[in-house]
Amino acid sequence: MAERGGRRGVFVSFEGIDGCGKTTLLHHLRERLERSGTIPVVTRQPGGTILGEAIRELLLDPHRPRAHGWVEVLLYTASRVQEVHEVIRPALDAGRWVLSDRFADATTAYQGYGRGLERDIIELLHRRMALDLEPDVTVLIDCDPEIAAVRLRKRSGPRDRLEREVKTFHRRVREGYLQLAAMHPKRFLVLDGNRDLADVLAAFERELKLRLPGCPAL
């Protein structure tokens, strides 16, 4: 893979509303890469480091008191800053593939578009503290909140704090993601996540191959 912006690895993030299917796609690519002999670094936001996982627990445990909106922004950003410096940047500098279940766009979509907080401040925090790091490709699985909610109800395990938010919140987040994709068409790869999984996976492989022609997995 060609060197981009001074780094040698490839950074792919996966985004979308809760239940859109992003984790499923991430693990599909991970398996394909591993079968071809490339072991990617797989991580998630919030989380990905010991500190980040503790922040995740604070943010998403529905039994804890909800943080003020800006405290949410600061905690999500804190988790990401730690992960960029401790995990993602060193992996990219070493030429590794990094697959991240959510990244900075999630804060703009959820806290910016979803909660209505100023997006320029959210993005400035990321730029100043997280080395201005951007994924090479951001896979956005666009999905109707009604369809995503049905999938989450079928999935076992407790629902986290954000998964319990009302549908209007998820609609704003979805629209926010689509606006981000329109603003950054070179970076975003948008998939229709409402379709059967087999169709989504086929479109994912086809489109990713166009974006990353040297991808060893495709």
Ligand SMILES: Nc1ncnc2c1ncn2[C@@H]1O[C@H](COP(=O)(O)OP(=O)(O)OP(=O)(O)O)[C@@H](O)[C@H]1O
């Ligand atoms: N296209 C699809 N059609 C039907 N079911 C799907 C599809 N994609 C994923 N699923 C199923 O929907 C559930 C949610 O998928 P997944 O965990 O990948 O979503 P997610 O977006 O990562 O959710 P969250 O953000 O809440 O972790 C899983 O049970 C998964 O098997």
Ligand SMILES: Cc1cn([C@H]2C[C@H](O)[C@@H](COP(=O)(O)O)O2)c(=O)[nH]c1=O
């Ligand atoms: C990074 C980030 C995440 N969120 C929200 C979005 C989801 O509801 C949860 C993470 O859960 P997942 O199952 O791992 O997707 O956190 C957010 O609101 N803001 C963010 O920056």
